[in-house]
Every structure is written in C-alpha cells, then in structure tokens.
Amino acid sequence: MKLCEIALTAGGLVLEIAAGPDGGNLSPLLHMSPSLPIIVNDIEPRVLELWHDYLAEVLPQNKVWFAAFDAAFMPLRDNAVACASSCGGLGSIAGNRDSAICETFRVVRPGGYLIALEMAFTEETLRSLPEPHCGKEACMKRARPLRQHKATRNAVHILGGSGSRS
Numbered sequence: 001m002k003l004c005e006i007a008l009t010a011g012g013l014v015l016e017i018a019a020g021p022d023g024g025n026l027s028p029l030l031h032m033s034p035s036l037p038i039i040v041n042d043i044e045p046r047v048l049e050l051w052h053d054y055l056a057e058v059l060p061q062n063k064v065w066f067a068a069f070d071a072a073f074m075p076l077r078d079n080a081v082a083c084a085s086s087c088g089g090l091g092s093i094a095g096n097r098d099s100a101i102c103e104t105f106r107v108v109r110p111g112g113y114l115i116a117l118e119m120a121f122t123e124e125t126l127r128s129l130p131e132p133h134c135g136k137e138a139c140m141k142r143a144r145p146l147r148q149h150k151a152t153r154n155a156v157h158i159l160g161g162s163g164s165r166s
C-alpha cells in the first residue's frame with residue numbers, strides 16, 4: 001500500500017507489468033485511486049479478459065486498458081508512462097527478462113517511478129541496468145522494507161522491496 005501511495009504521486013499513467021491472475025499491484029492502486037489510468041499487461045490475453053470482465057462489474061467507471069504483449073518488447077513509446085509497476089511480474093517473465101527490465105526503463109518518463117516487489121531480483125541485477133540504453137540514470141539504495149533513492153532530475157525512481165505485498 002505504501003509503495004502504491006508513493007507511485008500515485010507520479011501523477012499519470014501506470015503500466016502494470018505481467019499482472020497475472022492476481023493482478024500485481026492493480027487492486028491496491030485502484031483501491032486508493034479508482035479512476036487511476038492504468039495499462040494492465042500480460043502476455044496471456046485470457047488473464048486480461050478475466051480482469052476486464054471483473055472490473056467492468058465492480059468498477060464500471062474504471063480507466064483501465066488491457067494490453068497483451070511480451071514485456072520484453074513493449075509496443076509503447078519512450079517515456080509513455082509515469083509509473084511502471086510490478087509485483088512478481090518482472091521476476092516471472094518467460095523469455096528475455098533483461099530486455100523486459102530495459103523496456104520498463106525505456107517507457108517510464110524521466111522522474112517517473114518503477115515500483116517493483118520482486119523476490120527474483122538482486123541488488124546486483126538492478127545495478128547492472130544499462131544506463132546508455134535508455135539514457136536514464138538508475139540508482140538504488142537499500143532500505144528495508146522499502147527501497148527508495150533520492151530523486152535526481154533525469155532519474156527513474158526505483159521503489160521496491162521483497163516479501164509481502166505492501
């Protein structure tokens with residue numbers, strides 16, 4: 001919840017990556033901000049259909065779009081979203097996980113957020129993000145249970161942790 005609260009301060013479109021049957025951070029985000037614009041992604045269209053039908057019933061005025069694509073090759077423009085969000089999504093990518101991380105950084109606008117609750121990523125993984133690829137500075141400082149780094153002008157803020165959904 002705390003991470004989602006911070007993510008909302010990005011003030012714009014959110015991309016929920018590899019949402020899966022549990023939806024990643026979709027539920028807490030919508031709970032806090034029912035009209036938040038969100039693109040929900042998964043490679044499996046049937047998962048998205050289920051979420052579409054469920055939200056149409058419980059939150060008919062939602063501003064949620066559903067996009068089935070491989071997160072390793074996102075059909076989105078650079079800097080398209082204010083916040084990328086993943087809860088066990090990036091860590092369970094089938095295929096090119098490194099490419100999915102690069103793509104995530106490419107589509108988040110400078111000053112935006114990546115909120116990632118991922119057991120599968122080490123600090124080393126995040127440190128190895130290819131800065132020249134997207135021209136954005138990626139920094140991370142460990143702080144439990146929340147990771148947050150101080151904003152710099154061109155940075156994508158990485159917020160995250162591991163373990164339970166927060």
Ligand SMILES: C[S@@+](CC[C@H](N)C(=O)[O-])C[C@H]1O[C@@H](n2cnc3c(N)ncnc32)[C@H](O)[C@@H]1O
Pocket residue numbers: 017018019020021022023024025041042043044047069070071072086087088089092093094095096
């Ligand atoms: C374990 S679930 C993810 C966890 C989910 N975010 C949650 O809240 O539980 C893994 C999901 O990632 C999706 N997925 C796997 N590879 C993917 C890819 N390359 N691009 C997008 N989604 C992918 C799967 O279809 C599956 O729904």
